[in-house]
Amino acid sequence: MLTNPPPRPSAHLWCHACPLRQKQAFHPKSAEEVDFLAEMKMDHRRIAAGQEIIFPGQADAELFTLFSGWAFRYKVLADGRRQILNFLLPGDLMGLQASLLSVAQHGIEALTDVEVCVFPRRKVWDLFVKMPQLAYEVAWLGSREESLIDENLLSIGQRNATERIASLVISLYRRAEALGLVNDRSFVFPLSQQQLADALGLSLVHTNKTWAKLRRAGLFSFAQGRLTLENPRLTERIAAQYERDFAQRPLL
Amino acid sequence: MLTNPPPRPSAHLWCHACPLRQKQAFHPKSAEEVDFLAEMKMDHRRIAAGQEIIFPGQADAELFTLFSGWAFRYKVLADGRRQILNFLLPGDLMGLQASLLSVAQHGIEALTDVEVCVFPRRKVWDLFVKMPQLAYEVAWLGSREESLIDENLLSIGQRNATERIASLVISLYRRAEALGLVNDRSFVFPLSQQQLADALGLSLVHTNKTWAKLRRAGLFSFAQGRLTLENPRLTERIAAQYERDFAQRPLL
DNA sequence: CGTCACATTGACAGGCTTCAAACTGAGTGG
DNA sequence: CCACTCAGTTTGAAGCCTGTCAATGTGACG
Structure with a gap:
């Protein structure tokens, strides 16, 4: 297939x-x-x-x-x-x-x-x-990916469960936004909780509980496979992540 | 300076x-x-x-x-x-x-x-x-660095303290070896325990205790700034890391 | 209406962090 | 030559964040 x-x-x-x-x-x-x-x-x-x-x-x-x-x-x-x-x-x-x-x-x-x-x-x-x-742009895209991984490594090495989730949500939100995939603070969020856990370096159970805690805290909501960022400011503050993505990048 | x-x-x-x-x-x-x-x-x-x-x-x-x-x-x-x-x-x-x-x-x-x-x-x-x-080699070196970071991310996200230390030691040992810096299973290992901790995503105290445990277990010894891999097999097994570094790579 | 994957919740254990203090060795000045 | 300092290392104790085990809930699908 x-x-x-x-x-x-x-x-x-x-x-x-x-x-x-x-x-x-x-x-x-x-x-x-x-x-x-x-x-x-x-x-x-x-x-x-x-x-x-x-x-x-x-x-x-x-x-x-x-x-x-x-x-x-x-x-x-x-x-x-x-x-x-x-x-x-x-x-x-x-x-x-x-x-x-x-x-x-x-x-x-x-x-x-x-x-x-x-x-x-x-x-x-x-x-x-x-x-x-084009070769230069390929190398640029490679470096950008490395930069994203660096941020994940920082997250998993230093942030606690709450901060990691906030950080991942913000990061994906921004990337989706840059692609015009965000409408009214809401975007398709296709990760299962097992995939979330594997990305965050956390167990499934703890991911679920922390995820639920942040929803109850009003950071974001999730329904029908779409995530809505209810409180971007607070989410950013908890994530303690200030890096912006690049305004424009190459596309092969 | x-x-x-x-x-x-x-x-x-x-x-x-x-x-x-x-x-x-x-x-x-x-x-x-x-x-x-x-x-x-x-x-x-x-x-x-x-x-x-x-x-x-x-x-x-x-x-x-x-x-x-x-x-x-x-x-x-x-x-x-x-x-x-x-x-x-x-x-x-x-x-x-x-x-x-x-x-x-x-x-x-x-x-x-x-x-x-x-x-x-x-x-x-x-x-x-x-x-x-040369441009291709630059891109190659960038990808190799990304590959090293990937391995660190796997380590910090999935391995426990013992495995992380074994993994880091093996990885640095191999890289030093490729450069001819290893003599008799021993090489200069200039990291402080705080730096080790920051690389492993662990606290200083826990890093120290786990480090000491692995020395007592006979995996490696450390004296005068030199680390000696006493039991490479066991260290590799604990690290559960099987990737080899590349035989040769570009140098700018 | 059963099945199955996925999400949710509770209870408990333990790996790891934090706090605190003592130890060690190298460099420094009296 | 010997206190003294200071960074780095080591050790102990207490507690919590996170993992593991186990069970239940939920929605899609046939």
Whole structure:
């Protein structure tokens, strides 16, 4: 079930009219750059929620841009304990680390049904030779992902359960907002509590209790898979997180 | 005290005879590539232990290669809690994230006295245009750092105190070993227990007690600033960490 | 109406943090 | 040469935050 050719004209034509690229969150690109990417793009796949996009240890993983839906990167220990490293939202690059290091030290799983743009990893080197501007943007996106992970590491290493949840909620809220996915302080929040727990480094039970405590405290509410930030100020204060996301970023 | 011109011929000449580059840990480079780097290198600085190499929030941080000594990346919360994100050993790139994102979302501090090679950040773009091979290696090093952080995040999120310490010790041991810094299972281990605690996401007291427990258990010993891995097998088993570092990697 | 995944709640145990104090070794000045 | 200081290390005790175990509730689905 990993691939399902979409009912669209051709991948090449599709890139030039990419609706994601219209969003303010992304830098505009020159026609030449879009041409190159459209040429490089080898597929547009749909992947169902819960399916792997990249398997841990996979050696030939391609490079992806998440086109729609949510995904997450994770690592597991031998005994099954799982850590979710970070969440991926539309426009995020996936598989860069695996492409460059030639092996995936992590897995990537679709959190919701997703669509992805597929770029062959063997052409990444081409991109560095022919399109230095795009190569620079690839490196930029890699650094941005590292910055997000740094923040998660700070959270899990130093913040208590309450602060971690507030921090994660704020962070996802801001990223969704940048993509225009927030309406009236409310956005689709597709994580199960088990996934929340695995991302926060907490047990399921404690995650549930702290999550409930924060809802009762009026920080946010959750219903029908949508989260509403009722009290952004207080949530930010508890999270003690002041970093803003970047105004604009590259999109491959 | 940040800079101290070393008593060496010229930075340019120095690169071609770089002793670090001789090590097996690093890919060989073409003469043309070394020429480019020697030309790009703007300084060779000594920085004393405890001094900042990059300040949190700094906007104009240059790009560095750690030439000798140890350093670490960190983030702090408003109330002073500090998380050490990862440790940097000779050959590691520093400031890539800050150079690309134009602002340092983290700090970098010298753990021991260090020497660093300084490359101007305004020439990073040059490197992407003129030397795609080097640009690719820069991106590769960025991905490797992300991979190290992923492992730390897994550790802090999922492993208990005992496992975290075993994991950190093994990881640093392997990296030191790759650089030829290990003799007879023993290597310089310059971390204070407070720094250990900040890297592990544990309190100082609990770090001390667990550290002592593992020494008594015969995993490793520590004296005169040197750590000796007495029982690598057992340490690896407790760490439940099976990832190997890469055989070779780029050096700028 | 049973099944199944997921969410919720209660009780209890324990790993870890906090507080506090003593110890150690290196550097310093009398 | 010996107090003295100071940073870092070590140890003990008490308590809480978080994990584990166990059971119940809930909504979607066939």
